[in-house]
């Protein structure tokens with residue numbers, strides 16, 4: 148978040164340092180990545196020192212950015228659903244996928260009944276395309 152970085156350069160603490168009630172130093176590991184609200188969520192779930200260690204282990208700035216965004220999403224998901232966090236999304240998607248698979252299977256049975264088993268068979272893989280699971 149560029150505004151946060153500019154604030155740090157101007158002497159004002161970044162959102163993370165404001166949340167931690169500390170002085171923001173030049174090169175603050177949190178400044179480019181977190182607003183105060185996002186950091187509050189991340190700090191509440193992962194703790195600032197752990198977040199700092201995680202970000203410092205990542206050498207490439209663009210990967211740090213992805214890690215920071217991921218940490219914010221993880222933290223917010225954990226706040227919404229303390230039991231499952233982001234896993235709840237995976238469970239929902241698995242249920243949607245299972246329902247879709249059931250619909251496909253039912254449609255395939257209907258096609259097989261109407262037009263024969265060959266018409267309902269899995270499509271042949273196209274050369275170069277990924278095989279279906």
Ligand SMILES: [Zn+2]
Pocket residue numbers: 155160161162163164170171172175176177178
């Ligand atoms: Zn800071």
